[in-house]
Amino acid sequence: MSLADAKRLIIKVGSALLVDENTGKLRRAWLEALADDVALLRERGVEVIVVSSGAIAMGRRLLGLDHRTISLADKQAAAATGQISLSQVWQEALGRNGLIMAQVLVTLEDMESRRRYLNARGTLNALLARGAVPLINENDTVATEEIRFGDNDRLGAKVAHMISADTLVLLSDIDGLYTADPRKNPDATLIPTVRELTPEIMDMAGAAPTMYSSGGMVTKLQAAEIAMKAGCRMMIARGTIYHPLKAQLEGGPHTLFLPSESPLAARRHWIATSLSARGAIIVDGGAAKALRAGKNLLAAGIAGVDGSFKHGDAVRILDAEGTEIARGITSYSAEETRLIKGHSSQEIETALGYSRGNAVIHSDDLVIADQ
Numbered sequence: 001m002s003l004a005d006a007k008r009l010i011i012k013v014g015s016a017l018l019v020d021e022n023t024g025k026l027r028r029a030w031l032e033a034l035a036d037d038v039a040l041l042r043e044r045g046v047e048v049i050v051v052s053s054g055a056i057a058m059g060r061r062l063l064g065l066d067h068r069t070i071s072l073a074d075k076q077a078a079a080a081t082g083q084i085s086l087s088q089v090w091q092e093a094l095g096r097n098g099l100i101m102a103q104v105l106v107t108l109e110d111m112e113s114r115r116r117y118l119n120a121r122g123t124l125n126a127l128l129a130r131g132a133v134p135l136i137n138e139n140d141t142v143a144t145e146e147i148r149f150g151d152n153d154r155l156g157a158k159v160a161h162m163i164s165a166d167t168l169v170l171l172s173d174i175d176g177l178y179t180a181d182p183r184k185n186p187d188a189t190l191i192p193t194v195r196e197l198t199p200e201i202m203d204m205a206g207a208a209p210t211m212y213s214s215g216g217m218v219t220k221l222q223a224a225e226i227a228m229k230a231g232c233r234m235m236i237a238r239g240t241i242y243h244p245l246k247a248q249l250e251g252g253p254h255t256l257f258l259p260s261e262s263p264l265a266a267r268r269h270w271i272a273t274s275l276s277a278r279g280a281i282i283v284d285g286g287a288a289k290a291l292r293a294g295k296n297l298l299a300a301g302i303a304g305v306d307g308s309f310k311h312g313d314a315v316r317i318l319d320a321e322g323t324e325i326a327r328g329i330t331s332y333s334a335e336e337t338r339l340i341k342g343h344s345s346q347e348i349e350t351a352l353g354y355s356r357g358n359a360v361i362h363s364d365d366l367v368i369a370d371q
Contacts, residue, residue: 003235003248006167008047008128011038012156013171015053017239018086024061026054026085030242031093037245038133039097047128049165051136051156052090058082083137090135102132105139111158118312121162122356128163153219157226157234164263164364168227169248170220171239176255177204177217194257197225228259231266264364272367275314277327279307279334281360282318291317291326292368296359299348302341309334311356317366328366331356 020027038048056075059082065074091101104123110116127134138155153170160168180188194201205217220236227234237254241247248254259266283291287301297317309315310333317326332340337360340351345358
C-alpha cells in the first residue's frame with residue numbers, strides 16, 4: 001500500500017518546512033517543488049487538500065515580533081498579517097501548474113458545531129468536485145487558547161474525518177516514527193507500519209524540534225489516533241527534501257499508520273452508534289427498496305415526516321408499517337422535508353427557493369438497519 005493508492009489525500013505542511021528558522025523567510029523553491037508534486041498527484045486523479053501552517057511564522061517577521069515572547073494578541077496580529085502572504089505564495093506556486101487554490105480558515109468550533117461542520121464539509125466537497133485545491137489553516141486571527149486545535153497535525157486529522165479522506169500525509173523533519181529519537185540515539189530504527197497505537201508506540205514520541213513547530217511526534221501520534229478511528233491511513237514522511245511526495249511515490253521511507261476499516265465504514269459506524277436520532281422520515285415501498293440497494297433517499301419517495309429536526313441531524317427512516325429500516329444524516333430540516341416530500345429532485349429549488357442537493361439523505365450518510 002503506497003501513496004499511489006490514494007483517492008482523497010490531505011497533506012499537512014508545518015511552519016518549520018515552509019519558513020527558514022534562521023532568516024524567517026519563505027523557502028520558495030521548496031514550496032514550488034511541493035506544488036509540482038501536488039500537480040503530479042492531481043494528474044493521477046487524486047483529490048488533494050493542503051493543511052498549511054506558516055501564517056504566524058511569516059507574520060512575525062513582517063511585524064518584527066520576537067518569537068520567544070509573543071503573546072496571544074501578537075500571535076493573532078501575526079496571523080492576520082501572515083495569512084495574506086501565505087495564501088499568496090501558495091496560490092503562485094500552485095498556479096504555476098494551472099491549479100486553482102481556495103483558502104479555507106477553520107476553528108475548533110467549526111468542528112464541534114454540527115451546522116458549521118456540515119457547511120465546511122459541503123464547501124470542501126464542492127471545491128474538490130470542481131478541481132480546486134483547498135488550502136486549510138486554523139483561523140488564528142479569531143481563535144483563543146481555549147478553542148485552538150493547538151497544532152495542524154490534529155487539524156489535518158480532523159479534516160480527514162470531516163471529508164472522509166482515505167490518506168493523510170504529515171510532512172516532517174524525519175522519515176517517520178523511530179523506536180527512539182534518532183537525533184539522540186544512533187541505534188534508533190524506523191518503524192515502517194503501525195496497525196495499533198499501543199502504549200509502547202505512544203512512548204516513542206519526542207518533543208517539538210524547532211522554534212516554529214507547535215507539534216512534534218506527540219501530536220503526530222495524536223493525529224494518527226484521530227485519523228485511524230475515521231478509517232483514514234496516515235503517513236509520516238520526510239518533508240525537508242525537495243519533491244517529498246514524489247519521493248513517496250517512488251517508495252521513499254516512511255511510517256504508515258493503518259486503520260482497521262475504510263473511511264466510509266468508519267463514518268457509517270459513527271452514524272449508527274454515536275448519533276441520537278432527532279426525528280423520523282417515513283418512506284414508501286419504492287424508496288425502501290432503493291435504500292436497501294445502496295441508493296440515496298430522494299424527496300419523491302418520502303411519504304411523511306415525524307418530529308422536529310434540523311439539517312445535519314440524524315433521523316430514523318421508517319417504512320409504511322413504522323419499522324425502522326435505516327438511520328442517516330439529513331440534508332434538510334423537518335419543515336423543509338415536509339415541503340418537498342413527494343416532489344421530484346428538480347422541484348426542490350422551486351418549493352424552497354434554494355437547494356442543498358438532490359438527496360435528502362446521501363447513501364454515504366445512511367446506515368441500513370439489517371446490515
